[in-house]
Amino acid sequence: MMVKAMAATVRKTHYTEILNKYGMLLILVLLFAALSIKIEGFASLRNVFSILEQVSMFGIIAIGVTFAIVTGGIDLSSGAVVALASVVGATIVTGSEGYGMAIFAFGAAMFVGSICGLINGSITAFGRIPPFIATLGMMTMARGVAQLVSNGRPIDASSDAFTSIGDGSVFGVPGLVVIYVIVAVVCHIMMSRMTFGRHVFAIGGNVNTARICGVNVELTLLKVYVLAGALAGLAGAMLTSRAYAGNPTFGNMWELDAIAAAVIGGTSLAGGVGSVPMCIVGALIIGVMNKGLNMLGVDPYWQQIIKGMIIIGAVLLDAQKRKKA
Amino acid sequence: MMVKAMAATVRKTHYTEILNKYGMLLILVLLFAALSIKIEGFASLRNVFSILEQVSMFGIIAIGVTFAIVTGGIDLSSGAVVALASVVGATIVTGSEGYGMAIFAFGAAMFVGSICGLINGSITAFGRIPPFIATLGMMTMARGVAQLVSNGRPIDASSDAFTSIGDGSVFGVPGLVVIYVIVAVVCHIMMSRMTFGRHVFAIGGNVNTARICGVNVELTLLKVYVLAGALAGLAGAMLTSRAYAGNPTFGNMWELDAIAAAVIGGTSLAGGVGSVPMCIVGALIIGVMNKGLNMLGVDPYWQQIIKGMIIIGAVLLDAQKRKKA
Amino acid sequence: MNNSDCILEMINVSKTFPGVKALDQVNLSIKKGSIHALMGENGAGKSTLMKILYGLYTPDAGGDIFFDGQPFTPKAPIDAIRSGLAMVPQEISPSANLSVAANFYLGREIKKGILMDQNAMNNQTNKILDELGIPMSVETLMQDVSVAKAQLLAIATAVSYNAKLIIMDEPTTALTESEVHQLYRIVKKVQQRGIAIIYISHKLGEVFELSDEVSVIRDGQYIGTKKTTDISKEELINMMVGREMDEMFQREDVTIGETLLDVRHLSLPGKFEDISFTVRKGEIFGIAGLVGAGRSEVVEAIFGYKAAKSGEIHLHGEQIDIRKPSDAIQHRIGFVTEDRKLTGLMLNMSVTDNMIMPELHPYEKNHLISESLASDVANTMKQQLRIKTPTVDTIIGNLSGGNQQKVLIARWLLLEPEILILDEPTKGIDIGAKAEIYKLIVELARLGKAIIIVSSEMLELLSLSDRVMVMAEGREVGIVDRENATQELILEMAAGGDVPAVHEQEMASQCQIKGVA
């Protein structure tokens, strides 16, 4: 009898676990289905790619932020880093035409992002000050530098080679989506299958234990913030290529969207829990919602209100499901 | 010998504790002194009042946020609540003249803020979703509602009675400063001398222990977010009275300044540590810095960069001092 | 239905967690004013049963609980407290940021008008602590109070609730001998006030010393209740584990080889000074001392978790430089730390992840961590150490305390260490598992590894160690051989910090004496 009861509970566990793991995916699917019924053409490949393209940039940032959050930290500077990277990328590419220059601009944007991340990471890891403050400071600084570099003006970036990355497509898949997928796959492997990722979780789980287990906590944190910075830089370059210009006002408040995506995806702000695929689900929920509200032509004031409600609602629903199950 | 060494460490501890407690105050004094040497008239009573007046609004928000942070939470909605409260306050007061209406507008602004806080608190306490997300959602919603109410436009609030609160002064002390001082004193007593404050600390220290000891965690959290909301509403009313208008764009990013003030003042984002007086010191550091940079005529782009560096620098210095001591 | 002699009756109480039936129709009756021991292996369900009483868990439908003659269904701890039931939980975690007095009165602050009456709370706390013989400064922050003191404080707090029944879940795990006696004294004082006590412990000695009755649960099922005077140790063990077992561990001898670790003049001023000792291959080296003697700090320094100021460490005759734990791991030194919560568990990670963390590359295939390889190894460990967990993917936070400890030991066994340092390794571990861990330790020694064990359990140290180093107030008092080590001798050395005069001559011949001017 006991054994039977056990078997029953074991089966129940599986449902619970699946709900825990994939509850948000379900919410995403439901949201998408609802909008598909409401809006003609919403459930088309073309629209899906369009959503993915729109999501790709802050989605990539969200992946970097997920790493930071899993260590128990945060990155508030990513929006400002997007601006700085876009300005730097545009400065490099403006007036030039070749692919070499275009790739160099992408590299430079990521490099600038990495430097910002390195500063964030050093301050956090060695200075032992809360990453909230370190990256808040960096947010102000990076935007200041972006404005200084650009003198407050957009910088034209309409080199054909460069913009073809944002405009072009590979076998029908938009270029930005291709980049998003590559980043997601690489980062997913890093997070779930590599020593680095395991150490990231360990730090978030218990930093003392991580130290006892021989994890180089400082180095790992440094890497995490450099990665987050580089990804924000990449997003900046992508946006520049999409918008044909770099602009110090780009990326405003993107850090909040990115963090929301990560948390909607189940990343715990207390650290130690999170995953790249679920972060993508979180980003897609935001993306689908944005697109749906725009296509429905919802009044901009109401859009904000509904957006806030959906974000809270999704997380609330997820939390309730878990509690009950 | 060992005993002597121990005694020495005990004595050393005292210095450390004093540095821990008052290190930021020292930084504030040094900053003020440096600017006083550099800028004529900086060290005048008039200027001090002017700084206090400028600080008063986000300083009051920072006090509310401090409560939230001490419980281990956060409040990102305060800037948006300022906007909503300002619009509501202005709507009430516009076209009317009497003091009764002015006071009613203040009350209404605080009431609206409390409602936002109540929602934040309910979602956090009963829905068990991270306050970061709850208040992020509220941030979007409150601003949306503010725009909806005002139809996206500033609303005139130039009733003499109402604006006299922001413009007037009591025995030479500006009205806004008087409000700030009253709020600070009341909140300080609440936090340090009342059961409510004790419970706030207990929740931040260890929420399970607090619960086991019979602390009504949910109710306390509710109160905390209502308080934070009400204070943000008050700040909104103050701003409206100062600016002669309510505006849905008010309070943009103020939540970050408020959080920065709290953290610079030594409030730990991990919860359990914080105080109202130190939060005021944190707010003053930001206020003195803003005023100083403006009066020095520093290029606005550079201002941002320097501001970021000072925020990080202050917290870093403080952390270093503690480590060494 | 209810018995007027009983303060508490639990009838057919069950509790199911996802994947685990933690309690299956358990019965328990506690007589008024009695000390009732509750025993059972790790994961048997003792803590779960108590948490139900305290309103932390809701039991499955179908059972009944009567407290003081009334049906009892606490929804939250406050209900339990109001009804006159208090608990000292297994893992006490006071609010570290509050003072002793603030913790003491948390949730029931004394008020004067709308403000708290801080003075009254301080005075009252002081008074109660004095009465119970735990004098200390009540304004100290809890984070500066030692674990042992915190444990005693938790008991004092429970007493001060004016409870009719106090639950103590393994109150002695964090205590050393002398504090245990202090605890006994307090427990007896409490009983004299007519308060009943449920006393959970894995230590037979304590149970026989203190309790009037003892109940046993095994695998979530109620086995039975006996008067303590009517039962022998053997019978009790039999009830718990369901088979015959010896309580006293008899270790066999192992051949001891050359010197492996040589610690010379290690110092960290303020914590410990001039610590020197050697550990040989196949040797089990114990470190004894009272709480706060600095034992943990010494081993933490050897492992590189805390930096020593001066001194040398030699391994295989060569001086090595250990600055951080990864250096120690490189030299194949393992370290089971003392504080499970603070430095041991990664609470929200899986059992597997908790086990493999110190060294990940053995689980890599093509530079990627192979989940299946890792779980295979974890499963082997699970079987070997009989870790009670639904799967190795379970979050470690859901395991019972003892099983968590086993996972941590498994963590360092997986490193295949040359030197294994164990700081209070059997904290909260049941008798059966303890024996298994002892066997494992001896097995490691037989394989030529060196073992350093810090323990506050004298029996454990004496039965395991080849030699015991005794520390007092950060100094090394002496090292005693297995043949000469007695409980009395070690206690005396540890307590005085100096070698007692009467023994001096005797001991000079028995052991190397260090640190005596």
Place this chain on the structure above:
Amino acid sequence: DSYVIGAPMPSFADKWLSYLFEGVSDFDAEHDNVDIKLTDANEDPSKMLNDVDNFIDAQVSALLVVPTDVAIVKPIAKKASRAGIPLVIVNRLPDSDTMDNVDAYVGSESIQAGIIQAESIVGMLDGKPGNVAILMGVLGHEAQINRTQGNKQVFDKHPNIKVVAEQEGRWDRAKALQITEDWLQANPDINVIVANNDEMAIGALLAAKKAGKTDADLIISGVDATPDALEYLGNGLDSTVFQSAKGQGYKGAEIAYKLAQKEEVQKMNWIDFELVKESQKEAYLSQY
């Protein structure tokens, strides 16, 4: 004598304003006895009040203000007049009550830009039906409110023209790009996109290009005539509205300078909007 002029500005991250600042700096550079100090309010009216307070504390000779929104001029004017410091408002016109306390105004009426913009579209549609989508700046900004209102005033008079969608593009090219993508997908009938500024108009035309729309399918119009926008004129962008940023900045500085020297000045100084079409592209480009 040397004069310090305090110039609180709404945002240093705005392109059009950056040309206005250039005009101010040009004036500063040409005159040795004046020092004009610019501050950045970051679009925060409260910050702007702080900046005004700070300049008053520093006893500047005159205030040159581009307000974050027109409502904020009221307290600014009160503060200035209390301190006896002359006040010049540039670019954003407050109501007439408030203007009583302001010494001079330089600029135009934002609503004019919206009207000019909409009338050019009415002309281009030439009686054909128009389904208009409006890209708005940050909601609540003076230019967003008035330009949109100007647009609607004109469109309302033409029964063939309907406003079918409006969203907040936050002055931002990237945001406008995304919104336009969504619009074109949801509503293929849209044939006119009016943007509150050129950056958003550029975003819209990039989205149109991506969606495979040709120049003939869509009329796109912006405001500002920035160099970037002029490049796109005739190449996706159909019209923009020029408002001399440099001119306003220079003129404002000049008037503040005169007021500081206690000279008489004209109270209202209008600098009108000008419609720019492809044919005038070169002429306007050469002004930068």
